[in-house]
Amino acid sequence: MSRFQVVSGKGGTGKTTVAAALALALATEGRRTLLVEVEGRQGIAQLFDSDALPYEERKIAVAPGGGEVYALAIDAERALLDYLQMFYKLGSAGRALKKLGAIDFATTIAPGVRDVLLTGKACEAVRRKDKQGRFVYDHVIMDAPPTGRITRFLNVNDEVAGLARIGPIHNQAQAVMRVLKSPQTAVHLVTLLEEMPVQETADGIAELRAAELPVGSVFVNMVRPHLLDEDALRTAAGGRRKEIAKALTRAGVTGSAALVRPLVEQAAQHAERVGLEREQRAVLAGLGLPTAELPLIGDGVDLAALHDLATELRKQGAGEEGDA
Amino acid sequence: MTADTPVTDPALPAADGGLDTDALLDDPGIRIVVCCGSGGVGKTTTAAALGVRAAERGRKVVVLTIDPARRLAQSMGIDRLDNVPRRVDGIGGEGELHAMMLDMKRTFDETVEAHADAERARAILENPFYQSLSAGFAGTQEYMAMEKLGQLRARDEWDLIIVDTPPSRSALDFLDAPKRLGSFLDGKFIRLLMAPAKVGGRAGMKFLNVGMSMMSGTLGKLLGGQFLRDVQTFVAAMDTMFGGFRSRADATYKLLQAPGTAFLVVATPEQDALREAAYFVERLAAEDMPLAGLVLNRVHGSEASRLSAEQALTAAENLDDTRIVDQRTGKAGLGDQEDPDPAVTASGTTEPPLSPEAGQASGPEPAAEHQDTTENEPPHENIADTATAPEAGIVDANGTVDANDVISIEELTAGLLRLHAERMQVVAREHRTRDRFTALHPEVAVTAVAALPGDVHDLDGLRAIGDRLAGGSAPAPAGAA
Numbered sequence: 001m002s003r004f005q006v007v008s009g010k011g012g013t014g015k016t017t018v019a020a021a022l023a024l025a026l027a028t029e030g031r032r033t034l035l036v037e038v039e040g041r042q043g044i045a046q047l048f049d050s051d052a053l054p055y056e057e058r059k060i061a062v063a064p065g066g067g068e069v070y071a072l073a074i075d076a077e078r079a080l081l082d083y084l085q086m087f088y089k090l091g092s093a094g095r096a097l098k099k100l101g102a103i104d105f106a107t108t109i110a111p112g113v114r115d116v117l118l119t120g121k122a123c124e125a126v127r128r129k130d131k132q133g134r135f136v137y138d139h140v141i142m143d144a145p146p147t148g149r150i151t152r153f154l155n156v157n158d159e160v161a162g163l164a165r166i167g168p169i170h171n172q173a174q175a176v177m178r179v180l181k182s183p184q185t186a187v188h189l190v191t192l193l194e195e196m197p198v199q200e201t202a203d204g205i206a207e208l209r210a211a212e213l214p215v216g217s218v219f220v221n222m223v224r225p226h227l228l229d230e231d232a233l234r235t236a237a238g239g240r241r242k243e244i245a246k247a248l249t250r251a252g253v254t255g256s257a258a259l260v261r262p263l264v265e266q267a268a269q270h271a272e273r274v275g276l277e278r279e280q281r282a283v284l285a286g287l288g289l290p291t292a293e294l295p296l297i298g299d300g301v302d303l304a305a306l307h308d309l310a311t312e313l314r315k316q317g318a319g320e321e322g323d324a
Numbered sequence: 325m326t327a328d329t330p331v332t333d334p335a336l337p338a339a340d341g342g343l344d345t346d347a348l349l350d351d352p353g354i355r356i357v358v359c360c361g362s363g364g365v366g367k368t369t370t371a372a373a374l375g376v377r378a379a380e381r382g383r384k385v386v387v388l389t390i391d392p393a394r395r396l397a398q399s400m401g402i403d404r405l406d407n408v409p410r411r412v413d414g415i416g417g418e419g420e421l422h423a424m425m426l427d428m429k430r431t432f433d434e435t436v437e438a439h440a441d442a443e444r445a446r447a448i449l450e451n452p453f454y455q456s457l458s459a460g461f462a463g464t465q466e467y468m469a470m471e472k473l474g475q476l477r478a479r480d481e482w483d484l485i486i487v488d489t490p491p492s493r494s495a496l497d498f499l500d501a502p503k504r505l506g507s508f509l510d511g512k513f514i515r516l517l518m519a520p521a522k523v524g525g526r527a528g529m530k531f532l533n534v535g536m537s538m539m540s541g542t543l544g545k546l547l548g549g550q551f552l553r554d555v556q557t558f559v560a561a562m563d564t565m566f567g568g569f570r571s572r573a574d575a576t577y578k579l580l581q582a583p584g585t586a587f588l589v590v591a592t593p594e595q596d597a598l599r600e601a602a603y604f605v606e607r608l609a610a611e612d613m614p615l616a617g618l619v620l621n622r623v624h625g626s627e628a629s630r631l632s633a634e635q636a637l638t639a640a641e642n643l644d645d646t647r648i649v650d651q652r653t654g655k656a657g658l659g660d661q662e663d664p665d666p667a668v669t670a671s672g673t674t675e676p677p678l679s680p681e682a683g684q685a686s687g688p689e690p691a692a693e694h695q696d697t698t699e700n701e702p703p704h705e706n707i708a709d710t711a712t713a714p715e716a717g718i719v720d721a722n723g724t725v726d727a728n729d730v731i732s733i734e735e736l737t738a739g740l741l742r743l744h745a746e747r748m749q750v751v752a753r754e755h756r757t758r759d760r761f762t763a764l765h766p767e768v769a770v771t772a773v774a775a776l777p778g779d780v781h782d783l784d785g786l787r788a789i790g791d792r793l794a795g796g797s798a799p800a801p802a803g804a805a
Contacts, residue, residue, distance in 0.1 A: 011363015012597070046596075146363055148391060159456060195779040197364075225746070240733060247737035251639035253631060262627035263740045270743055272777040298749055300595055 001026075002186035003135070004126045004179060005216065006142045008150040008204065009190030010197040014221040016043040017301050017309070018190045018294065019143040020069075024310035025318060027067030031138040034125050035060070035071045038118040039145060044071050047301060055079075057125075061303070063310070070137070072125070077103050079117040083168070115156040116173050123179045147189060147204035154180055154187070155211045186216030191284070193220060193277040198284060205287060217318060218289050220281075222296040226274065292318040343617030343769035345793045349378040349484070354586050356477065356579070357616070360489040361590035362600035366621040368396055369780055369789060370590050370773075371488040372423070376400075376783060377790035379412075379421035383483040386422040386476060390469055390490045397425070399782050407431060409476075414783050422482070431468040432458040440561070448561045453554040465490045466500075467573070474576040499607060586616035589768075591761075593623055593754035598761045605765050617769035619793065620758065624750045624775050633748035640741040643734045772796040 005026075007019040016037070023035040034057060037044050045053050048060045053073040061069040080103055128136045145153045160173040179185060189204055191197040201218060208215050241260045248256030284291060294312055297305045348354060359371045368389050375387035386409045389396070400412045400423050407427035415421045436454075437445045448454050457464060469490055476485050579585065587608055591601035601618060608615045631639075731739075762770075773792040780786055 012365060012592070043596075240736065243733045244737050244740065247643060247733050248639065248741075251642040251737065251741070253635070253639045253741075255630070259628050259631060263744055266626065266628070266747055267740050267743055269777045276778050299753060 001139075002184055002214070002216065003138070004122070004140050004142070004185040006144045006150070006154070006185065006187045007190060007219075008144045008147050008187060009219070009221075010148075010192075010200045011146050013190045013192050013197055014294075014301075015146070015190050016041075016047055016143045017297075017306070018188075018219050018221055019141050020044065020047050021294070021306050021309035021313055022188075022318065023069045023139070023141040024061060024063050024067075024306055025313040026139045026141070027061075027063035027069045028310075028314065029065040030067055031063075032068045032070065032136070033139045033141060034137040035069055035141050035143065036074055036122050036125070037072075037143040038074050038122070039143075040073065040075065042073060043143060044073065047306070048303060061306075072121075074118050074121045076114045076117045079121045080113075082121075083117070083172075113160065113169065115153050116160050116169065116176065119154065119156075119180065120172050120176050123176045126179060126184065144187075147200050150187065150204060151207040151211050151213065154208075154213055158211075181212055181214065183214060185214050187213055188216040188219055190219045190221050192222055193280045195276070195280065198280045202283065202287060205289070215289060218284055218287060218291045219318070220284065220291060220293045223293045224296050290317075292316040343619070343771040345374070345377075345619075345771055346381070348586055348616050349374065349381055349383065352483070353584060355482075355484060355584040356473070356586070357484065357486045358489065358580065358585065358587045359487065359590050359619075360587060360604060362597050365590050365592045365597050366773075367590045368488045369786075370588070370619055370621065370793070371486050372396060372400060373780075373786045373789035373793060374588075375421050375423065375486050376412075376415065376786045377794065378484055378486070379415045379419035380417050380787075380790075382417055382419045384420045384481075385484045385486060386424065386482045387486045387488070388424055388426060388469070388472060388476065389488045390426050390465065396780065397423075399780050399786055401783065407472075412783075426465070426469055426472055428465050428468045429458045431472050432464065435468075435471055444561055448558065451554060451558040451561065453558040457558075470576040471572065474572060474579065477579060499611060499613075581612050581614070583614065586614055588616055588619050590619045590621060592621050593757050595757055598757055602761060602764050605768055615768065617771065618761075620770055620772045620796075622775040623772040623796070624747060624754060626744065626747050626751055628744055629748065629751065631744060631748075633745040633752070636741040636745040636748065640738040640745070643738040643741070 005022060007015055007022065009015040009018070020035060023033045027033040035044060037053075042052050044060070045051060048071070050060060053060075053071055055073065055075045055078040057070045057072045059068055060071040063069060077098075081098075122140055122142050125137055126140045130136050144150055158173070158177055160169065187208055189201045191201040205215050241264065244264070245256045245260045248259060253259065292313055293316070294309050297309070301309075348357070357371075357374060359367045359374070361367050368391070371387055371389060375385050379385045387400075400421070401414060406425060407430045409422035409424040412421040412423050433449060436448050440448060466489075469487070473485065473487055476482065580587075589601045589604050589608075591597040605615060605618075758770075762768075771793055773789065773796050776785075776788065780789065
């Protein structure tokens, strides 16, 4: 199973939640995972209800069987200073660079440098070994930028390697690219059963494949329960209003006659949505990738809900590579 | 027709906490509406729907979208949006709708061409550093959106410009990026980078102090000499444009603070989206930018809200458990018997006449129920079979529905009740989330847009959303109270 799992998806599909659940799911049986975020949103801290994450790997959860989840919010500026320190022992000169705006320049404006630093830091964690030569983290899971930007984000190393043709940044970019394009990596996409996110998922997969980046699974998030046999409902409910009213009365509902119309209407809307969802499922099935479904968590995702989602992912064997 | 058929009561005043989108769109003083919010909340659709509505209310409108889904472009009858405003067909009335999609690279290229002589422009456009910068790195898209907005406004061809904002990692990037790019291009560091290139390479270095030369050398090592040279050449070529960049970024920023601009923060009634919305509201206030209100998309309501989730679930259980046994005792006091459906009378809806089939069915039905009662007292296993038999009888008698009735009326009704319970839980959750926002920002006017079951595919879909935008200014969405 891929050691570096990148989770992307259209905005609003719950990327961070899925990434966190995956980190928990992969951390069972005494394994250790690292969950990283790269967009400075502190989404992981909010999800785990902890203080803002510092630029430091820190344990945020335990998984069944003694597993551990660590988290890290990668900060491009700090990562750059780290590199400079590592390669050049800059010391106070690093602070001088910062004062001049050079760090700002390098991390926000210079093409792709920021992205190289972010993916570079994650890849470093993927490759890191302890004194016994074992990997420090069994898996690194990245809460990545959205689908619209993911290919550029991951592929930017190629671009930078071309732009900065020599030097440490060039070497760094090439090393990162080797990890990203290997079977060690899987890029997952999170979607909802709605037209636009599914379309974006299909487009995103095509782009990833064109860039030769290994596509993993599709995670269908916020799937709502099917409460009724929709076909039976659609065809039957309309003509059976009077019976429904009586059944409601029998069930102890007062004023049932007036409730029938809105209830049947809600059911019709539900049936319409289920029909649309079925179409989108078919589109997703056509992508030929492993798919996992996660249920809608009604009342906001808390730690308990994350564990439930992780259990669900384990059951469905999530995290396996697709065409990686 | 769309302009005057709001979904909810049109008489509702937009005063107490409501956002009157029509008043906003009709105001001739408003020249720019900016839709902002976090990803996936329907910003672009909202911008397009506002555009259609404003045009059909007689204004000449251009919608600047940043990254529309293909479907959305098609919904405006345009297969491909590009960097030039295209007129949208099928708009009713005197107004006009034009739509365009920001092409970041082309906008950047055009800006360069407009502000540098031909030779210098070519040098810039061919520079590898420029090519990467303009192809879309952090901030470029936001900056170019602002640049384009400034250009459109300067042309003064439209009554109203509606802008969608880029799908940033955070809603705030849109405000920050232009400033960042502006100050960067004007900054100390860039001057430093330029120095060697301007005076011809290493000769310039001696004028720099030790720290600076070390830094420049470090960057050279880090990024590679070629890269640094590309940057230096680029910066030197752009030199004459710096003043222009900075002043245009400032001008656009001021334009956004002017009274002719209105910001609409777009969100869905979900925690994350509303948290971003709250940040944005605070940020706009800090920047003196005029906030018109909050558009809350995909809000759920129910016309059967009189029946709570708990009551619906209890009733569904009653149908499961005591389905057949004794209907009379199953009525465990779920509501006030005397109550003549206040929700229904209040909302003015009347129950549609029962279908004639159902009327006819009233004959055989009691008999069927009786049959159930006597035949199937306790054992649940048998219910399905025995329930089917009488159902089938009714259906035959009416000739309406066919063999799909493997589902009994009890199952069907219990299903309807569970569905309703789920809906009511969603409604309650959305209310809680919304209340938290309102408690933080009671001053923000809100319009709630009822959720549509499917996606928008055409102008009618956008009109339907426009209707909901205009009609959603009631303190709570229809029936959701």
